[in-house]
Amino acid sequence: MKAIVLREFGGPELLRLEDLPDPKPAPGEILIKVHSVSVNRTLDCVVRAGKYPVKVQLPHVLGADPAGEIVEIGSGATKLKVGDRVAVISAMPCQKCGRCLKGDEGNCVDGKRVGVDLWGGYAEQIAIPVRYAVRIPDNISFAEATVITRHFPMAFNLLVSKAGIRPGESVLVMGATGALGSSCVQVAKMLGATVIAGAGTDERVELAKSYGADLGINYRKHDLANEVMRLTDNQGVDVVCENISDPTLWPAAFASLALNGRLVTAGAHGGGTVALDVKRLYMRRLRIIGAAGTNLADVEKALDAAREGKIRAIIDRILPLRDAVQAHRIVEQNQIAGKIILDPTQK
Numbered sequence: 021m022k023a024i025v026l027r028e029f030g031g032p033e034l035l036r037l038e039d040l041p042d043p044k045p046a047p048g049e050i051l052i053k054v055h056s057v058s059v060n061r062t063l064d065c066v067v068r069a070g071k072y073p074v075k076v077q078l079p080h081v082l083g084a085d086p087a088g089e090i091v092e093i094g095s096g097a098t099k100l101k102v103g104d105r106v107a108v109i110s111a112m113p114c115q116k117c118g119r120c121l122k123g124d125e126g127n128c129v130d131g132k133r134v135g136v137d138l139w140g141g142y143a144e145q146i147a148i149p150v151r152y153a154v155r156i157p158d159n160i161s162f163a164e165a166t167v168i169t170r171h172f173p174m175a176f177n178l179l180v181s182k183a184g185i186r187p188g189e190s191v192l193v194m195g196a197t198g199a200l201g202s203s204c205v206q207v208a209k210m211l212g213a214t215v216i217a218g219a220g221t222d223e224r225v226e227l228a229k230s231y232g233a234d235l236g237i238n239y240r241k242h243d244l245a246n247e248v249m250r251l252t253d254n255q256g257v258d259v260v261c262e263n264i265s266d267p268t269l270w271p272a273a274f275a276s277l278a279l280n281g282r283l284v285t286a287g288a289h290g291g292g293t294v295a296l297d298v299k300r301l302y303m304r305r306l307r308i309i310g311a312a313g314t315n316l317a318d319v320e321k322a323l324d325a326a327r328e329g330k331i332r333a334i335i336d337r338i339l340p341l342r343d344a345v346q347a348h349r350i351v352e353q354n355q356i357a358g359k360i361i362l363d364p365t366q367k
């Protein structure tokens with residue numbers, strides 16, 4: 021099969037199309053003909069650059085979120101059948117640690133991830149354990165399924181499990197046109213919140229309104245906290261979906277929280293070290309909550325919402341697998357309005 025192989029860490033030009041042996045499904049596994057896999061800022065570009073905090077073995081095949089059609093079933097993998105359209109759940113808990121054995125797989129820290137610890141979906145085929153495949157609803161394309169299973173489960177995790185959002189609450193979403201940000205905007209709306217989109221240009225603020233944000237602020241142009249207070253009758257927002265950790269943006273995002281507010285985050289690509297106003301934290305009874313990884317329940321929530329048309333995948337463009345170099349450059353240069361998808365079936 022053809023696959024994009026990384027043999028040394030560095031720039032996008034190191035992604036090379038090569039011939040690899042076809043994978044065979046082991047017992048309990050299925051073989052998927054990949055139709056779609058997305059290019060993510062952290063899991064693809066940062067891993068490729070060799071800057072990911074977890075060690076990645078070379079040679080490596082990237083691709084955390086393949087979706088495609090089952091073409092072969094390993095012995096015992098009877099949950100699904102040949103021809104089923106499936107997406108892959110990237111995080112594969114270890115099934116051995118204390119948390120896994122208690123059924124708390126979402127908090128396993130010894131698991132493996134497709135595209136990081138295991139070879140991923142930048143390939144014509146991938147074999148994975150059947151338990152980490154989910155069937156895609158008929159009304160959703162492979163590319164949409166890739167985006168929906170990749171980003172929306174984390175949005176549900178952040179807003180429902182971590183922030184405990186209630187209808188009628190207000191939410192500020194930072195980076196509101198990013199992959200995770202645009203998912204958070206849509207999920208917060210679906211859950212009955214009033215959503216303020218924060219983004220770095222006027223165009224991106226308008227874009228976020230096109231998929232549901234009620235209000236918007238260009239945080240590179242305006243004083244974010246002042247604007248949030250103005251828009252919320254001086255109360256602030258109940259929840260901030262932060263996910264950036266940019267030292268120049270964090271203080272204002274934090275200062276935008278209402279009494280008893282919750283700031284949730286699953287990302288630090290903006291730097292990771294920020295100043296924290298601890299007096300404000302305790303005086304206003306605030307909470308900062310981190311999240312990493314998702315579980316099957318979040319994936320199912322996301323697919324159900326997509327099936328019912330309550331959320332939609334925002335896709336910038338679909339490129340053939342052999343254009344992985346170009347795809348990485350586009351993502352790194354921030355030239356996108358939605359996800360870049362690679363399709364190994366496109367010649």
Ligand SMILES: NC(=O)c1ccc[n+]([C@@H]2O[C@H](COP(=O)([O-])OP(=O)(O)OC[C@H]3O[C@@H](n4cnc5c(N)ncnc54)[C@H](OP(=O)(O)O)[C@@H]3O)[C@@H](O)[C@H]2O)c1
Nearest residue numbers: 061062171174195198199200219220266286287288289290
């Ligand atoms: N996607 C997921 O499901 C998921 C899961 C776990 C963790 N994460 C983490 O969540 C974060 C967002 O991921 P993503 O896939 O949504 O990324 P993305 O699509 O690239 O979006 C990131 C957004 O951050 C904003 N931003 C603000 N300051 C920035 C800075 N200094 N540098 C770069 N971007 C900046 C950008 O919007 P403006 O230019 O408009 O400000 C951009 O839209 C990442 O840290 C990722 O590791 C994501």
Ligand SMILES: [Zn+2]
Nearest residue numbers: 114117120128
């Ligand atoms: Zn475990």
